[in-house]
Amino acid sequence: MLFVITRAPLGDWVRSVHYWAAGGLAVTLTAHLAYVFWRRSYRRPRELTWWAGVGLAGLVFLLTVTGTVLRADQEGFEALTHFTAGGELLTGVGGGFFTQGFTPSTTLLARMYTLHTSLLPLLALGLIGIHFWLIRHLGIHANGGGASTFRVHAVRLAGAALLVYALVGALAVLVPEDLGYSYVPGFEVTKPFWPVLWVYGLENLLGVWGMVVGPAVLSAYLLALPLLDRAADDRPGVRHSARWAGMALGAALVGLWLYGWLGEARPHIM
Amino acid sequence: MTFLTATIPVEAGEGIYRLEVVAEDGDVSASLELTVTAWPAATGADPSGTTPDMDHMAGMPSIPTARADDVTIECRGSGAGWALIGGLIGMAAGLGIGLLSRRPPEVLGP
Numbered sequence: 001m002l003f004v005i006t007r008a009p010l011g012d013w014v015r016s017v018h019y020w021a022a023g024g025l026a027v028t029l030t031a032h033l034a035y036v037f038w039r040r041s042y043r044r045p046r047e048l049t050w051w052a053g054v055g056l057a058g059l060v061f062l063l064t065v066t067g068t069v070l071r072a073d074q075e076g077f078e079a080l081t082h083f084t085a086g087g088e089l090l091t092g093v094g095g096g097f098f099t100q101g102f103t104p105s106t107t108l109l110a111r112m113y114t115l116h117t118s119l120l121p122l123l124a125l126g127l128i129g130i131h132f133w134l135i136r137h138l139g140i141h142a143n144g145g146g147a148s149t150f151r152v153h154a155v156r157l158a159g160a161a162l163l164v165y166a167l168v169g170a171l172a173v174l175v176p177e178d179l180g181y182s183y184v185p186g187f188e189v190t191k192p193f194w195p196v197l198w199v200y201g202l203e204n205l206l207g208v209w210g211m212v213v214g215p216a217v218l219s220a221y222l223l224a225l226p227l228l229d230r231a232a233d234d235r236p237g238v239r240h241s242a243r244w245a246g247m248a249l250g251a252a253l254v255g256l257w258l259y260g261w262l263g264e265a266r267p268h269i270m
Numbered sequence: 271m272t273f274l275t276a277t278i279p280v281e282a283g284e285g286i287y288r289l290e291v292v293a294e295d296g297d298v299s300a301s302l303e304l305t306v307t308a309w310p311a312a313t314g315a316d317p318s319g320t321t322p323d324m325d326h327m328a329g330m331p332s333i334p335t336a337r338a339d340d341v342t343i344e345c346r347g348s349g350a351g352w353a354l355i356g357g358l359i360g361m362a363a364g365l366g367i368g369l370l371s372r373r374p375p376e377v378l379g380p
Contacts, residue, residue, distance in 0.1 A: 002305055005343050006285045012345040013355055074336055159369030166363035173355060178340035182307070187336030265338065 001179055016172035024168055026195035029060055039236045041141040047226040049134040052127050054222045059124045066116040068193050073180030075190040085208050085269045188267035198253050201260030203268045221249055282306055
């Protein structure tokens with residue numbers, strides 16, 4: 001990390017762009033998910049598009065937490081211990097992958113590096129391909145039905161993405177991301193990267209199980225939504241028990257995020 | 271086996287250095303990479319000076335302290351580097367505005 005920050009050409013800026021872009025992705029992804037939820041665009045025949053999007057959201061969550069590990073500072077070390085603790089809780093359902101005992105010959109940190117830089121991005125590219133192909137194939141579910149085309153949508157999407165890139169690039173210059181202090185094993189003093197603060201808030205309430213229960217409940221709801229909301233009308237908004245449940249879940253997430261942000265830092269594992 | 275003692279100059283800034291042993295004929299006979307970090311990062315000591323510095327007390331072991339805040343690492347950017355960054359940001363903003371202000375085609379359909 002020190003080499004990237006101090007020696008690699010433009011390394012400090014590129015790293016800061018990576019940090020701000022990750023936060024920007026969390027914001028735009030949440031906004032996109034909320035709008036699609038409000039528009040009820042997850043309904044037939046777009047269930048698969050929605051499920052591909054939910055899969056992408058899950059991958060972004062994993063990319064966020066594996067990326068934190070690679071900081072290799074106090075925050076990164078604590079993220080790694082969370083992975084290990086979560087892996088031990090879920091050993092029966094594949095969680096053992098996140099423990100050192102899974103492959104003693106390869107360090108857990110090296111596996112995190114491979115996940116973050118290779119495996120998860122490849123999976124994300126595949127799901128983005130499916131997501132976009134389905135949007136192209138099924139058409140845009142926009143106001144006035146048929147008022148927009150994939151081509152128009154893609155051009156505007158590219159334009160907006162470039163503006164976000166310019167903003168992220170400027171933020172990386174004005175507010176470069178620092179690095180934490182060298183980690184001291186046995187202590188838990190940091191809070192996670194802000195997009196996952198809601199999980200931290202839940203851990204304050206439920207202990208280490210919070211990081212398993214929260215994402216599991218959210219994923220289960222999002223995956224089940226197209227099956228729960230089968231109402232024939234096409235009106236946006238909240239007029240169905242499944243959508244009210246989603247609003248309640250969203251409010252709980254906001255509350256947990258604020259609690260994680262404003263509440264005191266507590267150890268959950270150490 | 272050869273032992274070598276090297277003293278790091280106190281004015282050496284943070285970063286990664288290559289330490290080379292040069293023979294009399296000018297050949298590099300050995301080299302290693304050396305990472306220099308700020309002393310609070312290396313020892314976990316309190317840079318504010320509000321806690322006693324155990325390192326200087328005879329017989330007292332160093333007690334590391336975990337910290338949640340960040341180290342500010344000074345980076346030296348070159349003029350060309352800043353120009354390239356400015357160019358990339360400007361190009362992205364210009365292209366983005368250009369694409370967003372484009373008139374959509376008349377043909378409708380998926």
